[in-house]
Ligand SMILES: [Zn+2]
Ligand SMILES: [Zn+2]
């Protein structure tokens with residue numbers, strides 16, 4: 374827990390939106406810059422020559438000079454009228470907007486679960502088809518991914534993800550990291566390293582799990598090209614202030630992330646009081662609610678409802694959902710301000 378908590382400021386009386394971030398300290402400490410050649414396919418990325426930075430960053434500030442379109446449209450029927458209505462109700466000012474795309478809303482085994490023939494796994498409702506948990510933050514032409522699930526390749530194709538600018542990791546469990554290898558197409562297309570932000574503990578697991586990324590690559594091989602950045606407190610990515618929200622996932626630390634009036638907190642079983650203060654005044658809150666019955670590592674529906682009642686976001690969305698919850702049936706039991714997330718759900722909040 375120490376790595377995750379370290380650097381998180383004392384709670385402020387003004388926690389909503391940009392007011393929160395305007396009072397917080399700046400960039401994270403860079404633990405290591407590690408650039409690897411991508412092998413035989415194409416010329417070396419420019420990031421090799423400037424290993425501390427990436428993709429046209431200038432003077433130490435992380436910013437692209439290019440004009441990257443940020444059109445993320447799912448072809449999945451999961452993008453329903455209900456979701457569009459929800460987003461349009463929130464997005465109205467015409468200023469900078471953070472668009473949140475739920476790439477995956479399922480638990481670690483996904484739904485349907487292989488070998489299972491339960492009603493939810495056999496459901497014809499596309500919202501019951503849940504890939505592993507991940508979201509994409511899109512703003513000002515940038516795309517920041519939260520976690521690289523084993524389904525990342527599929528999710529990127531489904532979302533028409535044209536470019537990828539950074540990855541945040543919540544923690545190091547397999548359902549959140551095992552798609553890291555699939556960022557390689559973006560390395561090649563963008564010809565640069567992709568920065569990865571995570572706690573020190575998570576970075577250590579990434580280095581161990583993906584040792585081939587950080588060792589001398591055999592000639593001709595293609596490996597992810599990344600730069601590791603340890604999260605020790607609030608940090609900026611492309612002008613967006615990210616507030617880490619430490620929580621516990623069973624005995625292990627996990628990070629949620631807040632940006633403006635949006636927060637994502639997956640894979641948690643308890644939230645310490647100081648982190649609850651960081652989750653005040655939210656418009657949209659996407660949080661773990663694995664199932665109805667208790668679980669030692671995850672918040673269940675009842676526990677997550679209690680947290681929603683305490684924090685009072687305008688709208689809460691449950692994610693990391695297992696096959697115990699059918700989408701429609703579960704929603705019918707929830708209050709209007711709480712819905713199940715689903716693959717393809719998009720939300721927008723003003724920045
Ligand atoms: Zn998980
Ligand atoms: Zn099932």
Ligand SMILES: [Zn+2]
Nearest residue numbers: 544546622640
């Ligand atoms: Zn986990």
